[in-house]
Amino acid sequence: MFDVDKKQLRDLSRVGLQTAAAVTLVYFVMRWYALDHLSWAIISALFSIQLSSDSTLSVAVYRVVAALIGTALGLATVLLFAWLPGSWPVLAALVTACVVANLMSSQWPSLNYIAVAAAIVALNADAEVMKALERALAILIGSVGAAVASFVVWPETARARGMRNIAYALDDCRRLIEASLGGLSGEDAEDTRRIDQDFSRHIQTAREVVGDARFKKKLTSSHSLGDGLIAIERLWHGSVALDRAAEERRSALSEADMASAEPLLDGVRRNTAEYLRDLVAYMEGRAGAPPRMDAVGDCLRETEDALRRAVPETTLTQDPERERAVAALRFGVDELRQNLREIDDLIGPGREELERRMDRGMSRMRDDGERPAAAEREPAQ
Structure with a gap:
């Protein structure tokens, strides 16, 4: 059914082991410090693991930077349209955040995660600022966990x-x-x-x-x-x-x-x-x-x-x-x-x-x- 030779099996085995190590590390860190948004940390780790340590490190760095920029962008749009009546602040903040984030992602494709972080913050306009920062922290922990796993468990540049x-x-x-x-x-x-x-x-x-x-x-x-x-x-x-x-x-x-x-x-x-x-x-x-x-x-x-x-x-x-x-x-x-x-x-x-x-x-x-x-x-x- 699957035509996988030994050479491909090596890469698949390494990524599997690194993924398991990254998820385990992130899970215990989040539970140890009783942090919220465990799902965001796990997702960040899963999407940061790549086929080489160099790529994992690059993706992790870009994801953390994009998460911080996206969070800041989402918060800025929420504050900018807070004066509008009814449900208009959420829609205005969401549209503005998504447009600006996609423009930035088009210019810097490695930072495409900006749009995700900005949209999440804009959709939760009523949430506290600390919640947005906690989410960014979870993404940071997930990305760092992936980078650590890629350099510790069967590393390959x-x-x-x-x-x-x-x-x-x-x-x-x-x-x-x-x-x-x-x-x-x-x-x-x-x-x-x-x-x-x-x-x-x-x-x-x-x-x-x-x-x-x-x-x-x-x-x-x-x-x-x-x-x-x-x-x-x-x-x-x-x-x-x-x-x-x-x-x-x-x-x-x-x-x-x-x-x-x-x-x-x-x-x-x-x-x-x-x-x-x-x-x-x-x-x-x-x-x-x-x-x-x-x-x-x-x-x-x-x-x-x-x-x-x-x-x-x-x-x-x-x-x-x-x-x-x-x-x-x-x-x-x-x-x-x-x-x-x-x-x-x-x-x-x-x-x-x-x-x-x-x-x-x-x-x-x-x-x-x-x-x-x-x-x-x-x-x-």
Whole structure:
């Protein structure tokens, strides 16, 4: 009934636990201090919990600010029209508060809760000012409870969640490349339609999350998470080009072409898959340093050169279908090489920084080892 994989289940489980913790915390705080408007506090907590700690904190802050502004706006409209006879003060205050609040929400969408707080206060024009302030306090407690729960119970920042989904998208690229080149040699390959659905979901989630990042927004010291997303989308399009070439042009290749190209393309598949696996491990924090693409780069260049030699670039064509098939494969391999190089350039600063730290650490160790030896050689005074 529900198609939920383990990767989605992780987010759902975390939000569920954080929601339970936030509601429990808010409930006990409100009961301990015997405060009114428990329902408002619980609702505020429920609507503040988000999929990352950054987002929860932002929503909580905006909700508290909006609640205070809305309460002040509602009280101001109530006092402004208190002189009107009968039930007109309530209607005038409600209309004015809602119009002004919606205008403010249009200008600052993050503060859309202003309209809710202002309307509630305006509708209760006969209530005491303290009641409105107590309601704002309940909203404050609910929002703070949600923020505390998101940072204490299974916390995950937007950057960490974005990096995780970027790693998922990279792994989807690996799956597509393995399926494409494996299918070219006749192996049982994974359904590329499922891979495409997974990639679309992971890259869309990564785009949404990256915009919410509040802490450590960089992929490396000189590149943003957005740069990484663009590079991965290009890698995906290059992988799709290779998949189309392998699928649609296979029948145009001769047995001799297949015999010569299969070992090279199998090497591309194995080396690319190994590089992307290592890169995914680094992105997920399971590896200390990003991989180098020396092996896969050499393999791709060798394959591209071999495909170029297979069909000399000339205007005289004896078998145009075969030549188009080889050219399509060569284009796909060249795109893959350029896309992987772009990704390697993005993570290169991180690798270089790690190597510099290791060099500094080794230098300190050597210096620390030389000082006692030098002290032993010095004659006693």
